[in-house]
Amino acid sequence: MWRRRRALLLRSPPSSSSTAASSCQHRRRHLLPSEEPLAVNRLARLFTSQAGSDCGNSQKPFIAFVLGGPGSGKGTQCTKIASDFGFAHLSAGDLLRHEIASGSEKGELILDTIKEGRIVPSEITVELIRKAMETSNANKVLIDGFPRCEENRIAFERIVGREPDVVVFFDCPEDEMVKRLLGRNQGRVDDNIETIKTRLKVFESLNIPVIDYYSSRGKVRKVNKCHGHCR
Ligand SMILES: Nc1ncnc2c1ncn2[C@@H]1O[C@H](COP(=O)(O)OP(=O)(O)O)[C@@H](O)[C@H]1O
Numbered sequence: 001m002w003r004r005r006r007a008l009l010l011r012s013p014p015s016s017s018s019t020a021a022s023s024c025q026h027r028r029r030h031l032l033p034s035e036e037p038l039a040v041n042r043l044a045r046l047f048t049s050q051a052g053s054d055c056g057n058s059q060k061p062f063i064a065f066v067l068g069g070p071g072s073g074k075g076t077q078c079t080k081i082a083s084d085f086g087f088a089h090l091s092a093g094d095l096l097r098h099e100i101a102s103g104s105e106k107g108e109l110i111l112d113t114i115k116e117g118r119i120v121p122s123e124i125t126v127e128l129i130r131k132a133m134e135t136s137n138a139n140k141v142l143i144d145g146f147p148r149c150e151e152n153r154i155a156f157e158r159i160v161g162r163e164p165d166v167v168v169f170f171d172c173p174e175d176e177m178v179k180r181l182l183g184r185n186q187g188r189v190d191d192n193i194e195t196i197k198t199r200l201k202v203f204e205s206l207n208i209p210v211i212d213y214y215s216s217r218g219k220v221r222k223v224n225k226c227h228g229h230c231r
């Protein structure tokens, strides 16, 4: 059991990238200290009422970015929030996988990128999200798993012309995320140990800065009670 847990921790030998990852973790603790983690339902209620009062029409929908490491539970919780609170749920990963399945020209590049655990070029993802928002015509939208890096964030703001209203951050321990990904069983090309290692590094080095950015703008709501009872 102990050996299994140790294996799940996936610590790489010391290297410049693991140093970068630990300094990111340090920065995360530094920048997100004061927020009390919220239960998902309370959070969803909170921004449902915000969507009702501030904005939230199909011309200018209420937008929540939902971020967190791979396997932190974004998709699971978004599905629940969408059905309980009437949000449209746009998963960036699902949009990319549909693009692969459609056999489009970009599909091959997207597939190769996902297999490696890297980030698909911003223009491709933002265009898919923009179209899906237009098609859904919803007044409140959860954008799940995007933006993955600062370049994604900047491209979204440029192309869609908006910032999100809130950013939900699922903060989950790395060993728990690895355990969940290895047990996800959806036949995904990226749920294998090698790609998972890259995805975790990419999350720490490129996605945490996006969370820090929105945190400095007071938009982040952290959820970290992600063990069992919030399912
Ligand atoms: N709170 C939880 N406790 C245990 N397992 C969970 C929990 N939330 C999600 N899972 C499981 O973990 C895996 C990854 O969850 P998912 O929602 O797909 O994560 P993400 O979208 O962040 O990659 C899925 O198999 C899901 O059923």
Ligand SMILES: O=c1ccn([C@@H]2O[C@H](COP(=O)(O)OP(=O)(O)O)[C@@H](O)[C@H]2O)c(=O)[nH]1
Residues within 6 Å of the ligand: 068, 069, 070, 071, 074, 092, 093, 094, 096, 113, 114, 115, 117, 118, 119, 120, 121, 125, 144, 145, 146, 147, 148, 152, 190, 199
């Ligand atoms: O905005 C996005 C969202 C996803 N991805 C790619 O799709 C993969 C799977 O993302 P998803 O959100 O479906 O799953 P997660 O990694 O969060 O479990 C990522 O590792 C990336 O390769 C991407 O490039 N840009």
